[in-house]
Amino acid sequence: MDKDEFLEFLENQEESPILPKGLPISGKQKDWIGGLLSGLQIQVATMGGTSEAAGKPITIVYGTQTGNSEAMAEEAAVAAKKYGMAPKVIDMGDIELAKFAQTERILLVTSTYGEGEMPDNAQIIWEEINAKDAPKFENTFFSVLALGDTSYDQFCEAGIQWDTRLAALGATRVTERVDCDVDYEDLAMGWIEKVMPIITEKGSQETVSVEGDKGKSVKPKFDKKNPLEAELLTKRVLSGEKSSKEIVHFEFSLGDSGETYLAGDALNIIPENRPDLIQEILDLFDTNPGEEIMKRLQYELEIRTPSKELVELVGNKTEDQEMRRMVENNDKVAIEDFMWGLDSYQLIKSYGTGNITFYDFLNTCKSLSPRAYSISSSIKKHDGEVHLTIGSVRYKREDRQQNGVVSTFLADLAKVGDKVKCYFSPNKQFKIPEDGNKPIIMVGPGTGIAPFRAFLEEREADGAKGDNWLLFGDRNKEHDFIYKEEIEAMQDSGLITKLDLAFSRDQDEKIYVQDKMRENGAEMFAWLERGGYFFICGDAYRMAKDVDIALHQLIQKHGLMSEDESVSYVNKLKKEKRYVRDVY
Numbered sequence: 001m002d003k004d005e006f007l008e009f010l011e012n013q014e015e016s017p018i019l020p021k022g023l024p025i026s027g028k029q030k031d032w033i034g035g036l037l038s039g040l041q042i043q044v045a046t047m048g049g050t051s052e053a054a055g056k057p058i059t060i061v062y063g064t065q066t067g068n069s070e071a072m073a074e075e076a077a078v079a080a081k082k083y084g085m086a087p088k089v090i091d092m093g094d095i096e097l098a099k100f101a102q103t104e105r106i107l108l109v110t111s112t113y114g115e116g117e118m119p120d121n122a123q124i125i126w127e128e129i130n131a132k133d134a135p136k137f138e139n140t141f142f143s144v145l146a147l148g149d150t151s152y153d154q155f156c157e158a159g160i161q162w163d164t165r166l167a168a169l170g171a172t173r174v175t176e177r178v179d180c181d182v183d184y185e186d187l188a189m190g191w192i193e194k195v196m197p198i199i200t201e202k203g204s205q206e207t208v209s210v211e212g213d214k215g216k217s218v219k220p221k222f223d224k225k226n227p228l229e230a231e232l233l234t235k236r237v238l239s240g241e242k243s244s245k246e247i248v249h250f251e252f253s254l255g256d257s258g259e260t261y262l263a264g265d266a267l268n269i270i271p272e273n274r275p276d277l278i279q280e281i282l283d284l285f286d287t288n289p290g291e292e293i294m295k296r297l298q299y300e301l302e303i304r305t306p307s308k309e310l311v312e313l314v315g316n317k318t319e320d321q322e323m324r325r326m327v328e329n330n331d332k333v334a335i336e337d338f339m340w341g342l343d344s345y346q347l348i349k350s351y352g353t354g355n356i357t358f359y360d361f362l363n364t365c366k367s368l369s370p371r372a373y374s375i376s377s378s379i380k381k382h383d384g385e386v387h388l389t390i391g392s393v394r395y396k397r398e399d400r401q402q403n404g405v406v407s408t409f410l411a412d413l414a415k416v417g418d419k420v421k422c423y424f425s426p427n428k429q430f431k432i433p434e435d436g437n438k439p440i441i442m443v444g445p446g447t448g449i450a451p452f453r454a455f456l457e458e459r460e461a462d463g464a465k466g467d468n469w470l471l472f473g474d475r476n477k478e479h480d481f482i483y484k485e486e487i488e489a490m491q492d493s494g495l496i497t498k499l500d501l502a503f504s505r506d507q508d509e510k511i512y513v514q515d516k517m518r519e520n521g522a523e524m525f526a527w528l529e530r531g532g533y534f535f536i537c538g539d540a541y542r543m544a545k546d547v548d549i550a551l552h553q554l555i556q557k558h559g560l561m562s563e564d565e566s567v568s569y570v571n572k573l574k575k576e577k578r579y580v581r582d583v584y
């Protein structure tokens, strides 16, 4: 591909997003959808108090971890009203299966989490609907919108599973499922626009009145396309000089934006690629492109993490036999191992053959996505500010220093006084209980501490009387006990009722937060029995799984339950939203 072809390709991408087969929108339709989008946004912003809708009933369910699917479900509800329907938006965690199976019109929006798994709020209903005696959905018309990320092997797997299962239970698919990558908005709006006029004509034409969800559809003022420019007020390294990691505390001003957030929400940072990486890539291809491409390199393209397309391109052209074999055989496990920590530059430099052009490379790059960060402050304590706690992604692969895009841009290059583009993502799942008397247990090692600092500040500001138990840990107490003074002060004041610290490398045998849970199992079970809430934040792939195992074990031991009974106990906690996770 040469430069002109590449520029034409980009032009076309902007005009019409890449759509899956079976979703015929382009040209005028797309303009129309754009119009609809902005129309909807105005409506959404003004419909805060809507209480009732009359029309043909339609149920819009969402499975979400961080709120994107919920936001799209709300968009679908706004559009449904335009089509004279009476939408009901339901969290998958609140679905009653028998009633659900009687529903005539269902729109289902779900993300995928973990490694091709259901998001947390969908796990119980997913188990129920897969039981042998699950009810049939013979009178149901449905369509699925799946949110995901093509960088994961099991792209949009949860949506695929729902789509398949509903059809297997007898439901009629009215439009093909749409699978969306990280830039999901346009495609998702296309799905809404396509499905509405079709589904409205299906099933009984009787109308009903439904209670609207007050205020639910109020969109945050700022988003990916219209970000807030927040001034960086403070930046402070929290981890010690001798720590093997670097964790940095950032404080941003919300200025006079009027924007606000709740403890448990996330802030998304709009990325900018590091100039040193851009220069390395230009040198690698010995090229000096014009302003437009430089802008794309800096703000728009994921030039650090290789896309699957780049791996294939290099794999097909490389002279490295081993890599060629992996790509030809589509050996996903071997490719994943081989690719771990390798960036695009190193991949092309070490394995490319010289016949990959700069524009071939650009053509494989995904768009540069915002990175989410759990907010570590309460606005009730820090008026007009938002704080983040970010672990800098730095590591070496084959002697090449690798730097995470956003974490190291903020750590190394952002200066106090700079404006950083960002927007909030509400997370309705991950919230402290409204009843301030309820005990809360917070398991948050490493950067997982972030939302719990916010929870504790919020509980203090609210004068909440409930007990607070924090389990924190990392490698070494001396170097990695971040927010030490604050945590100790909270303990001294009685705000933290119980503190358990697990520093894995301070002694011969490794001690983790899950070991502290087992050690204090009787007390933890008693807290749960008192109506306690259990929160986990941090590493999704090891820590959160080990903590989940420890929780089941301590419930068995101290609740005198079988394994199955402990699963039911935990499922009940999940259903009551007393077991929630913010893991990544």
Ligand SMILES: Cc1cc2nc3c(=O)[nH]c(=O)nc-3n(C[C@H](O)[C@H](O)[C@H](O)COP(=O)(O)OP(=O)(O)OC[C@H]3O[C@@H](n4cnc5c(N)ncnc54)[C@H](O)[C@@H]3O)c2cc1C
Pocket (backbone or CB within 6 Å): 066, 266, 304, 305, 340, 341, 342, 371, 372, 373, 374, 375, 389, 390, 391, 392, 393, 394, 395, 403, 404, 405, 406, 407, 408, 447, 450, 582, 583, 584
């Ligand atoms: C809901 C949510 C909340 C989050 N909250 C926080 C938070 O509070 N604090 C926080 O620090 N992060 C948080 N994250 C993670 C954050 O969004 C980013 O993923 C992280 O900061 C890395 O982004 P980056 O742009 O710096 O790195 P990228 O350029 O995106 O690079 C990250 C990639 O580098 C690779 N990599 C990383 N380490 C290694 C290694 N040692 N060896 C080999 N390869 C490696 C992995 O492939 C990884 O995916 C959260 C994520 C989510 C989804």
Ligand SMILES: Cc1cc2nc3c(=O)[nH]c(=O)nc-3n(C[C@H](O)[C@H](O)[C@H](O)COP(=O)(O)O)c2cc1C
Pocket (backbone or CB within 6 Å): 063, 064, 065, 066, 067, 068, 069, 070, 110, 111, 112, 113, 114, 115, 116, 117, 119, 147, 148, 149, 150, 152, 153, 154, 155, 156, 157, 182, 540, 583, 584
């Ligand atoms: C820890 C983690 C794991 C994920 N796993 C997958 C996956 O296996 N497959 C996929 O297609 N997307 C995966 N995603 C991407 C999410 O599905 C995607 O970001 C989606 O927009 C999130 O929507 P939500 O906010 O409604 O949960 C993952 C994201 C995270 C943070």
